Amino acid sequence: MNTKTLPERADVVVVGAGIVGNSLVYHLADQGWDNIVLIDKGPLPDPGGSTGHASNFIFPVDHSKEITDLTLDSMHQYAKLGVLTTSGGIEIARTEEREEELRRRMASATSWGIDAELVSAARVAELVPFVNRDIIRLGFWTPSAAVVDPLQAGALMREQASDIGNVTISAQTEVLDIETERGEVTKVRTSAGDIETSTVVVACGVWSPRIARMAGATIPLTPLVHQMIDAGPIPELAATGVEIAYPIIRDMDTLMYERQNGPDLEIGSYAHRPILHDPDDIPSLAAAQLSPTQLPFTAPDFDPQMEDALQLFGSILDREDVGVRHAINGLLSFTPDGGPALGETPEVRGLWSAAAVWIKEGPGVGRMLAEWMTHGAAEIDLHAADIARFYPNQRTPAHIRARANEGFNKIYGIVHPREQWESARGARRSPFYAREQALGAEFFEVGGWERPHWYESNRHLLEEMAEAGHQSVQDRPHEWDQRWWSPIINAEHLAMRERVAMIDLSAFAHFDVAGPGVVDYMQKMIVAQADRPVGRLIYTPVLAPNGGFRSDLTVIRLDDDRYRVITGGSDGARDRAWFSRNLPSDGSATLTDLTSAVCTLGLWGPRARDVLSAVTDDDVSGESFKFATARHITIGTIPVLALRVSYVGDLGWELHAPFEQGLALWDIIAEAGAPYGIVPAGIGVYGTTGRMEKGYRLMGAELTSEYTPVDADLGPRKIKDADFIGKEGYLRAREHERIAVMCTLTVDDHRDSLGTRRFPQGGEPILTPHGERIVDRLGRPSYVTSAGSGPSVGAYLLMAYLPVEHAVEGNRLLVQYMGERYPVTVARAGRTPLFDPDDTRMKA
Amino acid sequence: MHALVMIELDGDGVSASSRETLTLAHRLAGELGEAVEAVVFGDGGRAAESGGLAVSRLHQLDHPMLATYSPELWGESLHQLIARLQPSIVLGPGSDRGLEVMAQAAARADAPLVANCTTISLDRRANGDPPTWTLTRARQGGLLLEDAAVTAPTTFASTAAGAVEAASLGSLREVPVESFTPELDGVVHTQLVDETTQDSGVTLATARIVVSGGRGVGSAEGFEPLEELAKLTGGAVGCSRVATNNGWRPHSDQVGQTGTKISPDLYIACGISGATQHWVGCMNSKAILAINTDPEAPLLTRATYGVIGDVGEVVPAIVDEIHRRTLGNRQSA
């Protein structure tokens, strides 16, 4: 019995009537979309997906700004629909390590502007009288934490969508196939008839991979079990007469939560072994005993958690007449990095993913995705949730499963911002890998690539640099601050500044775009003037249609009708998708991905020219080979594309070589560099110390869609005549009075109240000297976007956007880190680097 | 090589389920070219008089200890009769008592009992070897069918309720009644010591109309209009498991796999979503009318008729409509 018969044609078909699909349909209607179809294979209001069994509570604070913003937007929407009950929530610490984590959470709460407070065990027991206060060391109290009714929210959103626009809702309608032509969606075939459409959104939760596959796309997620039980009836809870009268407790160290659910206490766990399912093995609606996503409870997995719950809530749980009344293995969606999978799939045009979303983010994701689908960009920066971020190796079942297995227990874990994955490593290795391994490289991973972060072989440099009087190579005394870090990074940095360093940059993504229409195409894609002479190297922002930041990258004019685009390892997949998607439909420009064909070795330092001229007969003198140009040179038997460019502020080149000749290149450079004291240096130098001394902005940290190139001081002074994506928004931002400025700050005193030197790691709030939060006129908070040593400037550096009134060099402010505040000074407002402000070194 | 049918008597003579079993036995006998005999506890004459048995012999089990029901004594008696007659198949009704007596007898004979059969046929019969039967039986309350084979000198089988439609079995020919007196001394047994009968003539199991309520009824008081509708239609009130679990109705009202299985002419399901447990109990209804606010409720999609709306609104309106029409009839009469 379908509510309506399906139309033959639709502007958009949303598959999945969970919280995400319902929200999306409402917001699409609100954005003016017409002829919207929402289908689900299950019945309404609960079609049987994860929305129907989630625990439905929301803690707003997350270390990720993006997730927090989505959560806050969702809470606002839930409240407006009248389905949000504020209960408050407390995260408790049973261990010292967790106390530190709660202090770190406090910093995030301040950064994102959420009211929160660290409270004593006594206060926790006042708020929730049933807890065993003896095991609680500290509480993180969020008064705005709440429970919501996502099924009711969905029903209301469907109703409201139907009030606004032409919306067809069809339950018990299964997708049979999604047809495509030339890589674009054309038709959805369903059990209730076919619909012609060019836009399909997969909001199918744990089923999403299955549905996307019908169109030839991958949505890299796996269904994963989260165990929940309900214990009751508990007279004390029943007496409240409401669903929830007491704050929700997150018992963080046991990776569990406990919340009142009427007369019962609901207990959920992320502590059990990871239990993965295959999307193809989820039972059908007919076969499922409870629902397809509520699988049989596997009691042995939960038993240890039962002990933990009895320990914390023994006063109401440890009774013979309080029984386990309901217990499930609930399925949720998990991506390889734990983030959502949103946006148009890179494989199929018109096929959008709205998957791997929690209840707390559902409505916000719906709103943002609707904006994205309508205007090409969303108010909240979603680059870290963009489905296009996954490289092919990250879309494989082996990778997804490995990372889900490893990531599950991190859901309530204490995750260091630099923490590395242990599983599915070694997927992509540069040709230098064997040499790097021999040199004791500490590898960090990006996009599956193994990249040396520093080299143990350089440990001797510590002593050398200390003897030379450099202060900043000293260790960081606190374990947290030094985790996933080494002072060797600073020593490598200094060696580069004094001599020369070689850096493996093979994780770069490279693609050539070529064809008769390529100049017009590149003009459209980038902010900078693309029509430059052959050999010219162009560093440019790439904007979203609204003028917000999409990425920054390097473009080389290789020929009249050919450009090479070079972009960072972490954003290569997104950039490739963006450049591919915008290719002219007439075929006048084509894109070839050369990432797997090209390796890159960076060579920088005052002796870089000495090294390079020793290995090539080509003229690499400053007069001949100017900064910001590229040319083909020969090194031994290796044809090399050399780029005179620098992200670290020193003289040097990126040497791009055929992948299979990379090892030979490494050996030649290492041998020729030896007399000049060449050192291998890691990404610790390239990505942090070298870059930050030069004030270079990093995509995803300083560069997000919420800021314009104007805020970041990155746009060209002169705007080209040619149209480009985001131009209108960019021009508007230029005309606008300046609101915020990207600044570099130095930490003036690292000592905490006990005298230990502490080092902020990023994400911390910048405060006024009076300790007040700083927010610009658009409501954007000031927080640390990057943090790291500046060994050559003798200071620890922080980057942050500050409102113009605070962005004054010499201005003294505070940074809040782990519950304490440290004085900082604005060292640079705007783009001028702290180190070598005139760029004489790299232009030498 | 013949078939023996166990017959149960009720107020109307041979019970409905016994007639179904007889029909199956005759079909089988026709296939085999063998005689059908029957056995009855108590008054064989009354059974014979109720007619249409069309059996060649009717065995009447006679013993003072059989006057009241006892599972063990009845089972033992049947077992002793079978030991003498050596039928190749014994068929019995799928009623509670029928199943119990058959199981007692089969246990004593150490012979197979295949419960809840929907079809039975002879697979093969070799000279001197015990026969092999192929049967289809209902499992999981009828959600699944099991095709099975059994080979034994004597096989017991009971028929699934409603599986066979009772047919008229021809002439009212005189049936010879033969008495059999079993030896019952020393048989360990239970004794029926008390029996109370309900006043109401209509029971859940036999009513032509059943008005049943579930979660959507909302409370014990919410059943009042349902009771009224049942009264007006001469029906019985039933309920879903949710209603008994919430204490709105006694368990004896529960329709479902673990409650009562019913097959009325019309099943009116009010605010019942239709979980499998419940469906199994009502799926043999000749017609189902489902009243539910949710047009996608499973029972509504499986029902013959549907009304989309709130039980608290729809049922009183039906009651009013009945009153209006009956009043109108009286006035015009």
Added chain:
Amino acid sequence: MNILVCVKRVRASGGTPQLSADGGGVDTRNLAFTVGPHEECAVEEAIRIAGDAGGRVTVLTAGPPEADEQLRYAISMGADHGVLVDTGDTELDPQATAAALADAIRTLEADGATFDLIMFGNESPDAGHYQVGIRVACALSRAMVGGVKGIDIDQADGRARFRREVPAGVEVYEAALPAAVGVKEGLNLPRYPSMRGRLRARKAEVRGIQPEVAPGTLRRIRLRHPEEAGTQTVVLGHGADAAPAVVDLLEELEVV
């Protein structure tokens, strides 16, 4: 007053059973298992009787090794001991099941156990053979009454009274102990196991018995789904407006 409760590991209710590819059995992937509702009441009643009268409750099952889960569930409710007769993964026919259970009970009795009452569910929700309890009782020469929804024990007298509902009303039976009984849902409202009970059950020792399983006489050929006539629901109307159409229907049936 020691009680033995026989339980069976069965597919939990809900959903439509799916068949394995060869039709030889039910596809058990992603299935929850339980003891049937009748048996859950039996366990509950046993715990109550033993609690009132003093005594121990033993739970016995014949089934696959996984049936350990059901024994532990019963223990978490309050039963004292669990005994698993490992009859393997293939379902036995009722004669073989009853023989395995009866043998196991004799073994337990030979080891000194006594059972004043042996309890069964009236029938299993999956196979529905309606006979295993009766066969066990016969093998052990015990009186046995089925369909029971009320039990009164007169310990002094050594007798038990069993109440059952029949279409015509209520029947009460009496038997001398030791006896056997088959019970039905509605006998009581079974408790949910406490958390402490579940932890206790996890650590409890379950006795294993390896039986000699005789081949049964009932041989499964295959399972299949009955043909379900696809119904097209006729919507008689919305809300109170539907009343006349409903009464038309009742008039057609000549009940009003």
